[in-house]
Amino acid sequence: MAIYVLRKLAFFLGAVFVASLAIFLLIRAAGGNVAAIVLGKDATAEAINALAHTYGLDRPLPIQYFDWLLNMLHGDLGQSFRTKELVADLVTDRLSISIPLALAGLILGLIIAIPVGTIAARNIGRPSGAFLALVSQIGIAVPVFWAGILLSVLFGVRLGWLPTGGWIDWSESWVGAIRSLVLPVLSLGLIMAAVLIRYVRSAVLDVMNQDYVRTARAVGMTRTQALLNVGLRNAALPIVTIVGLQIAELIGGTVIIEMVFSLPGLSRMILANVAAREVIVVQSTVMLIIVFVIFVNFAVDLLYGILDPRIRNAA
Amino acid sequence: MTIAATATIAPKRRRRLDLNASLVVGLVLTLGFLAVAVVSFVWLPSNPNIPVIKNRMLPPFLPDHWLGTDGLGRDIIAQLMVGARTSILVGAGGASIALFLGTITGLVAAAYGKLADETISRGADIMLSIPGMVTALVLAATMGSGALTTILALSAFFTPSFTRVIRAAAMSVLQEDFITSARLYGRGKLFILARHVIPNIGGVMIVQFTLYFAAGILTEAGLSYLGVGVTRPSISWGMMLNEAQQTVGISSPLAIWPGLAIVFVVLGLNLLGDGLRDVLDPKLKQRRA
Numbered sequence: 155m156a157i158y159v160l161r162k163l164a165f166f167l168g169a170v171f172v173a174s175l176a177i178f179l180l181i182r183a184a185g186g187n188v189a190a191i192v193l194g195k196d197a198t199a200e201a202i203n204a205l206a207h208t209y210g211l212d213r214p215l216p217i218q219y220f221d222w223l224l225n226m227l228h229g230d231l232g233q234s235f236r237t238k239e240l241v242a243d244l245v246t247d248r249l250s251i252s253i254p255l256a257l258a259g260l261i262l263g264l265i266i267a268i269p270v271g272t273i274a275a276r277n278i279g280r281p282s283g284a285f286l287a288l289v290s291q292i293g294i295a296v297p298v299f300w301a302g303i304l305l306s307v308l309f310g311v312r313l314g315w316l317p318t319g320g321w322i323d324w325s326e327s328w329v330g331a332i333r334s335l336v337l338p339v340l341s342l343g344l345i346m347a348a349v350l351i352r353y354v355r356s357a358v359l360d361v362m363n364q365d366y367v368r369t370a371r372a373v374g375m376t377r378t379q380a381l382l383n384v385g386l387r388n389a390a391l392p393i394v395t396i397v398g399l400q401i402a403e404l405i406g407g408t409v410i411i412e413m414v415f416s417l418p419g420l421s422r423m424i425l426a427n428v429a430a431r432e433v434i435v436v437q438s439t440v441m442l443i444i445v446f447v448i449f450v451n452f453a454v455d456l457l458y459g460i461l462d463p464r465i466r467n468a469a
Numbered sequence: 470m471t472i473a474a475t476a477t478i479a480p481k482r483r484r485r486l487d488l489n490a491s492l493v494v495g496l497v498l499t500l501g502f503l504a505v506a507v508v509s510f511v512w513l514p515s516n517p518n519i520p521v522i523k524n525r526m527l528p529p530f531l532p533d534h535w536l537g538t539d540g541l542g543r544d545i546i547a548q549l550m551v552g553a554r555t556s557i558l559v560g561a562g563g564a565s566i567a568l569f570l571g572t573i574t575g576l577v578a579a580a581y582g583k584l585a586d587e588t589i590s591r592g593a594d595i596m597l598s599i600p601g602m603v604t605a606l607v608l609a610a611t612m613g614s615g616a617l618t619t620i621l622a623l624s625a626f627f628t629p630s631f632t633r634v635i636r637a638a639a640m641s642v643l644q645e646d647f648i649t650s651a652r653l654y655g656r657g658k659l660f661i662l663a664r665h666v667i668p669n670i671g672g673v674m675i676v677q678f679t680l681y682f683a684a685g686i687l688t689e690a691g692l693s694y695l696g697v698g699v700t701r702p703s704i705s706w707g708m709m710l711n712e713a714q715q716t717v718g719i720s721s722p723l724a725i726w727p728g729l730a731i732v733f734v735v736l737g738l739n740l741l742g743d744g745l746r747d748v749l750d751p752k753l754k755q756r757r758a
Binding site for chain 1: 591592602605683710739
């Protein structure tokens with residue numbers, strides 16, 4: 155087990171390192187003279203040099219990179235050039251929108267996908283199973299932002315039940331905040347469900363062919379009993395892995411959905427700062443998101459190893 | 470060996486039926502999509518980029534404008550037709566580059582020893598764990614948006630998946646007896662890969678390409694919707710949805726057509742990919758089931 159954990163930990167650290175290097179190069183190599191862009195056209199050369207000097211932008215890139223990495227490790231994510239706001243504060247402000255949105259979307263997706271996927275697997279070869287598989291195929295083809303647009307036309311414009319967009323902060327009104335999140339969560343959850351149904355279905359199908367399910371049937375359980383009592387528990391392992399892999403997908407969906415419903419979450423903050431060439435803000439925020447995703451995958455791997463001895467012993 | 474592997478829960482007859490339906494529907498939708506793009510080069514109802522103010526916001530089902538016009542009087546059909554070109558260019562472009570790079574890396578990982586395999590496989594794992602959408606946003610913002618940036622972003626995200634799938638397929642071919650006999654006959658590694666491995670993983674490659682063609686179209690639409698994908702005079706279905714939402718409000722029928730186009734095309738390619746997988750590689754189907 156210790157070797158398994160160490161291997162996974164090494165992979166986690168390696169992935170974080172490679173990702174940080176990629177982000178840094180991507181943003182810095184294409185960013186141009188950051189100080190000049192931040193100050194605008196009318197800035198004097200002295201002012202540009204002064205700003206560059208203050209933020210250490212005139213140092214060689216490798217030194218800037220390691221400096222940034224070390225500061226991040228100490229919890230210092232840097233600050234905005236213009237507003238001087240700390241990146242940590244900027245991010246935490248937005249998380250009160252992005253985290254509930256992503257989390258509720260994922261949970262809704264699972265609540266739909268686990269029973270539907272199981273039923274689809276149970277009824278394979280029958281019209282109802284084929285129908286569920288088709289629904290999931292269509293759902294996968296629907297872009298998440300189009301789902302958002304359609305839902306907001308239906309429930310926002312036509313029925314007038316919920317806001318079509320915008321945000322009422324938690325501090326202002328709990329109910330308002332939840333109301334502004336309902337449609338975004340619904341859009342995200344439905345699309346996540348469509349993707350997850352496929353995985354749940356194949357996980358359950360795999361399990362249904364195993365000897366222990368046959369044994370359960372042989373001792374007198376019905377197909378459904380065997381599936382629920384023995385099958386689903388074993389199918390849980392691959393499903394956990396898939397959820398880990400889908401985290402990146404979930405974050406992509408959250409980014410787009412925040413734009414559809416004009417929610418001032420993380421993605422709008424990133425886009426605005428990309429436009430303003432706030433390199434430090436963008437670099438650190440994107441890095442935070444990526445570390446989070448890699449960490450979730452790391453945690454899922456560990457969990458998988460704990461739940462299934464075959465995995466950790468094979469490693 | 471294959472007999473045991475293909476014995477599934479479903480009666481065999483039924484599966485054949487499903488598989489053919491998936492293949493046929495997918496093929497019809499995909500061919501229709503390709504045909505629209507081809508026709509758009511020789512015939513368009515009107516110029517999709519020139520505003521005609523007197524024709525603003527015409528409703529659908531008029532003789533001159535079958536699906537009406539947008540907030541600037543541009544014909545919807547014409548825009549959808551040109552949008553199909555973008556979907557093909559970006560979706561197939563991204564998937565092609567990923568297929569090319571993924572084949573090379575996958576084959577090297579499968580055939581050139583443990584060190585190469587570990588390096589490439591771990592590298593692919595790392596790349597797979599980076600959320601594509603966020604990185605694409607940054608890439609588009611720093612490199613400027615446009616079809617080329619989008620293609621590059623897509624191929625970067627897709628390549629590791631191709632690497633994994635092609636590596637796995639190549640490894641299973643490399644264990645076959647005819648590879649051993651080719652090796653005993655004195656054939657070199659490159660010859661074996663080109664002559665024996667690639668033809669045997671062709672089905673996997675085609676299926677993977679089709680599925681990622683679809684994924685590329687979805688991602689492109691998303692990026693263009695966010696305003697960091699393709700820009701006019703190129704036209705993208707995602708961009709049309711963005712414009713519909715911004716200029717005329719989401720309640721107009723303008724927000725329907727491009728979305729439907731995306732769904733049909735992506736559904737078609739996914740069905741085609743699944744159908745092809747069943748026909749070309751029954752073993753693979755069993756693994757993914």
